[in-house]
Amino acid sequence: MILRGKAWVFGDSISTDHIAPGRYFHLRTNLPELAKHVLEDANPDFASQLQPGDFVVAGRNFGLGSSREHAPRIIKLAGVSAVLAKSFARIFYRNAINVGLPVLELDTAGISQGDELEVDLAAGTVRNLTRSEQLSFQPLPPVMVKILNDGGIVEHFRKYGDFNLET
Amino acid sequence: MASTLAEKIIAAHVGWEVEPGEIVVTPVDVAALQDGTGPLALMQLEELGLVQAHNPAKTVLFIDHAAPSPRKELSNAHVSLRRFAARTGAVLSEINEGVCHQRLVESFASPGDIVIGADSHTCTSGALAAFATGMGSTDVGLGIATGKTWLKVPETFRVVLSGSFPAGVFAKDLMLHLIGRIGADGATYMALEFTGPLTAAMSMPERFTLANMAVEAGAKTGLFAADETTRVFLAGQGREADYRPLAADDGAACARTVEIDAGALEPTVSVPHTVDNTMAVVDAAGTKVDQVFIGTCTNGRLEDLRIAAAIFKDRHRHPGTRLIVTPASRAVYIEAAREGLLEVFAKAGATVTGPGCGACVGVHGGILGDGEVCVATQNRNFQGRMGNAAGFIYLASPATAAATAIKGEIADPREYMESRDNQ
Numbered sequence: 343m344i345l346r347g348k349a350w351v352f353g354d355s356i357s358t359d360h361i362a363p364g365r366y367f368h369l370r371t372n373l374p375e376l377a378k379h380v381l382e383d384a385n386p387d388f389a390s391q392l393q394p395g396d397f398v399v400a401g402r403n404f405g406l407g408s409s410r411e412h413a414p415r416i417i418k419l420a421g422v423s424a425v426l427a428k429s430f431a432r433i434f435y436r437n438a439i440n441v442g443l444p445v446l447e448l449d450t451a452g453i454s455q456g457d458e459l460e461v462d463l464a465a466g467t468v469r470n471l472t473r474s475e476q477l478s479f480q481p482l483p484p485v486m487v488k489i490l491n492d493g494g495i496v497e498h499f500r501k502y503g504d505f506n507l508e509t
Numbered sequence: 510m511a512s513t514l515a516e517k518i519i520a521a522h523v524g525w526e527v528e529p530g531e532i533v534v535t536p537v538d539v540a541a542l543q544d545g546t547g548p549l550a551l552m553q554l555e556e557l558g559l560v561q562a563h564n565p566a567k568t569v570l571f572i573d574h575a576a577p578s579p580r581k582e583l584s585n586a587h588v589s590l591r592r593f594a595a596r597t598g599a600v601l602s603e604i605n606e607g608v609c610h611q612r613l614v615e616s617f618a619s620p621g622d623i624v625i626g627a628d629s630h631t632c633t634s635g636a637l638a639a640f641a642t643g644m645g646s647t648d649v650g651l652g653i654a655t656g657k658t659w660l661k662v663p664e665t666f667r668v669v670l671s672g673s674f675p676a677g678v679f680a681k682d683l684m685l686h687l688i689g690r691i692g693a694d695g696a697t698y699m700a701l702e703f704t705g706p707l708t709a710a711m712s713m714p715e716r717f718t719l720a721n722m723a724v725e726a727g728a729k730t731g732l733f734a735a736d737e738t739t740r741v742f743l744a745g746q747g748r749e750a751d752y753r754p755l756a757a758d759d760g761a762a763c764a765r766t767v768e769i770d771a772g773a774l775e776p777t778v779s780v781p782h783t784v785d786n787t788m789a790v791v792d793a794a795g796t797k798v799d800q801v802f803i804g805t806c807t808n809g810r811l812e813d814l815r816i817a818a819a820i821f822k823d824r825h826r827h828p829g830t831r832l833i834v835t836p837a838s839r840a841v842y843i844e845a846a847r848e849g850l851l852e853v854f855a856k857a858g859a860t861v862t863g864p865g866c867g868a869c870v871g872v873h874g875g876i877l878g879d880g881e882v883c884v885a886t887q888n889r890n891f892q893g894r895m896g897n898a899a900g901f902i903y904l905a906s907p908a909t910a911a912a913t914a915i916k917g918e919i920a921d922p923r924e925y926m927e928s929r930d931n932q
């Protein structure tokens with residue numbers, strides 16, 4: 343699958359408190375409303391100016407902190423097609439795959455705010471159209487590819503009626 | 510083959526020897542949700558037509574993050590948890606009962622268990638030699654409905670502790686030091702395994718504090734062997750039957766090892782806005798503080814309250830510094846009342862709240878104003894954590910927090926502990 347969009351660049355250590363702030367705790371049962379505040383404390387313009395298909399591009403340890411699955415869900419719901427980061431925190435990573443949000447590990451240092459990117463999930467490549475550069479990302483673990491290809495863990499379960507993670 | 514604690518526990522569940530990196534589907538012993546993550550889990554189960562609990566007696570729904578509820582949306586979320594419990598027979602831990610992780614170690618998690626919880630600090634139960642880990646709502650929802658989950662067997666990161674704590678230095682200081690040293694992603698995907706002579710000498714509350722913060726180094730869980738101290742703790746909870754000894758095999762291979770001599774440590778704080786941004790209290794001393802918060806699943810236990818109360822006795826908080834004390838559970842609250850600790854706090858000018866998460870997660874009960882500084886005994890100081898992205902959170906031990914509340918600025922607890930000794 344080919345994804346295209348603009349890069350929204352964030353730094354290192356973007357926590358789940360940046361992504362889904364605690365002050366909107368009461369919106370956790372109203373994901374479309376919560377999504378209007380996604381990453382608001384890291385970039386107040388992000389939620390309102392993002393175009394469907396755009397990418398979140400970040401540094402190290404993206405998504406550290408709480409187990410709130412709301413974090414990847416509202417990133418996806420806001421229209422982001424994938425998160426590219428130097429590394430991810432473990433619970434966020436698993437949650438993202440579970441909800442069908444691609445999370446790609448690569449050296450993001452050369453990507454700037456607004457760069458046009460084209461991601462080929464199957465080939466494992468990121469083309470920076472603005473800079474005419476090509477990057478590649480770490481292949482996802484096979485178990486994650488399987489869940490992602492099924493459309494997330496809920497769809498996986500619907501399909502097999504159980505965990506079926508043999509790869 | 511010699512196994513680490515994590516490998517041993519998982520192997521006993523799946524029925525064969527496991528290796529790091531292996532993906533397994535395993536039975537789950539305890540599954541937990543809280544009021545922030547639970548409603549989403551239940552929505553997913555509803556969507557799948559799986560409104561059921563495989564093991565209701567070990568499925569626990571905690572109402573602790575927004576307890577009592579400060580707004581109607583959250584009250585409705587609580588209603589959904591109560592309904593699920595009524596329908597499935599799952600255990601409901603109501604608003605008066607306390608923080609999920611404290612309740613889990615008091616009443617539910619046991620050595621050798623696999624515990625999954627939709628809360629990142631589920632790793633706290635690792636102190637009881639349970640493979641306890643935080644996951645998202647849907648993963649835990651599926652665990653509740655089916656009694657199973659999938660796991661990647663983690664590599665082990667061994668932390669060898671020796672020496673003894675100098676006056677004014679506590680388990681919290683040690684853990685902040687460790688995270689500062691290895692970084693907030695220093696143990697990502699790994700199981701921290703605490704060993705060494707100091708570990709054996711540590712009380713259960715000290716072990717809980719360490720295991721609680723394993724996730725702040727990125728770890729999947731934070732494990733201690735189950736030993737005599739574990740047995741005595743469980744016996745005190747009326748759960749001696751749940752005890753069994755459990756330790757890593759000698760010579761089990763681990764991916765990384767770090768050694769810490771507690772005798773060389775100093776009172777430590779994490780400064781805004783990451784947990785691994787640590788420094789000695791003496792280097793942060795003098796920072797003016799608007800609010801001090803003592804409580805949470807990290808440091809809201811009876812022993813923590815005793816340490817703070819010993820410093821507050823016959824002293825008052827600084828007039829410019831608000832003080833909030835929140836016991837971690839009802840059992841802690843009752844015992845703290847019985848011992849007169851709550852009275853000490855009230856006399857010191859504290860707002861003593863009912864048990865629960867309290868001000869930790871920024872929902873209610875102590876949200877910071879713009880530019881305000883808080884010293885808290887919790888486990889996270891991320892921007893926005895306490896409900897305002899324009900606030901600043903420092904993490905510290907209960908002793909440092911108490912000294913800070915008295916002085917009105919970040920203070921070394923030894924100043925107050927020593928003067929007491931001289932009296």
Ligand code: SF4
Nearest residue numbers: 608805806866869870
């Ligand atoms: S006390 Fe804080 S860290 Fe612990 S479970 Fe509650 S909100 Fe989470």
